Amino acid sequence: MKKLRVESGKKVNLAKIDANASPDYDGDKKEGKEELLRLNEKLEALQELLYAEHKHKVLVVLQAMDTGGKDGVIRHVFEGVNPQGVRVASFKVPTAEELDHDYLWRVHKQVPGKGEIVIFNRSHYEDVLVVRVHKLVSQKVWSRRFEQINRFERMLAEEGVTILKFFLHIDKEEQKARLQARLDEPEKLWKFKPGDLKERDLWDQYTQAYEDVLNKTSTPWAPWYVIPANKKWYRNLAIARIMIETLENLKMEFPRPDFDPKTIEIV
Ligand code: ADP
Numbered sequence: 001m002k003k004l005r006v007e008s009g010k011k012v013n014l015a016k017i018d019a020n021a022s023p024d025y026d027g028d029k030k031e032g033k034e035e036l037l038r039l040n041e042k043l044e045a046l047q048e049l050l051y052a053e054h055k056h057k058v059l060v061v062l063q064a065m066d067t068g069g070k071d072g073v074i075r076h077v078f079e080g081v082n083p084q085g086v087r088v089a090s091f092k093v094p095t096a097e098e099l100d101h102d103y104l105w106r107v108h109k110q111v112p113g114k115g116e117i118v119i120f121n122r123s124h125y126e127d128v129l130v131v132r133v134h135k136l137v138s139q140k141v142w143s144r145r146f147e148q149i150n151r152f153e154r155m156l157a158e159e160g161v162t163i164l165k166f167f168l169h170i171d172k173e174e175q176k177a178r179l180q181a182r183l184d185e186p187e188k189l190w191k192f193k194p195g196d197l198k199e200r201d202l203w204d205q206y207t208q209a210y211e212d213v214l215n216k217t218s219t220p221w222a223p224w225y226v227i228p229a230n231k232k233w234y235r236n237l238a239i240a241r242i243m244i245e246t247l248e249n250l251k252m253e254f255p256r257p258d259f260d261p262k263t264i265e266i267v
Helices: 029-053 070-077 124-128 139-143 145-158 172-184 195-201 203-217 232-249
Strands: 057-064 086-090 117-121 161-169 224-228
Touching (some): 029 070, 029 232, 057 232, 070 117, 070 161, 124 145, 124 203, 139 145, 145 161, 145 203, 161 203, 161 232, 172 195, 195 203, 203 224, 224 232
Parallel strands (some): 086 117, 161 224
């Protein structure tokens, strides 16, 4: 899965990354789905260990163009994990109180504590994406945020947070098909907002903004992964694999009791 990782300082050109591809996986859709079920169980066990050990903190950042599949990842990759140890934080249009503070204020409050996995459904990256594309602050203000974000994430990492950032990469054709499906299927219609089409018109500006994010904020302590996401099954599989690899590397252990269980008799 190393291929999907954006090496620090490397220039990313999204047009050159095939959103239909399935790198490092030879199986087909059916096999991929079966593999995901096995990985779900592995992830569940690792999350249990993370919770029990109460040492590490894990932050998963999900970003994508509209219809990119953030909700699908949350549903399918984290299926089965114990809700006690996993939390989703969604970042919407900031409230008046949030706007009165610095842009990291609402974000910092949501970072994971020991033993916890927190999934950011959108994140502080909106403050260099939608905010930039819609000119909600000046270039002077947003352009210095890349460095601020790197320093913020570095501080979190130094304080024991393992950070994984996923950009779900779909192409414009795929977005068209997904928007159309929302219009066509009654049970998907609730997801369609006419405003999504205005955002779609800004596809190129968002692409530019995302490339800057990937180029400037993929760091050794908080790497970005670009996940080809036209194929939903591959997207889920790739993220599950990266999550498992990362959690295994933490070399976690169940806490040792400070008593000998053999000496205890329950009457
Ligand atoms: P989602 O698309 O994630 O499922 P919504 O449809 O509620 O959820 O969209 C959330 C909206 O909030 C998005 O349009 C996003 O651009 C916007 N948003 C998030 N963070 C900010 C921010 N810091 N400034 C302005 N808009 C933001």
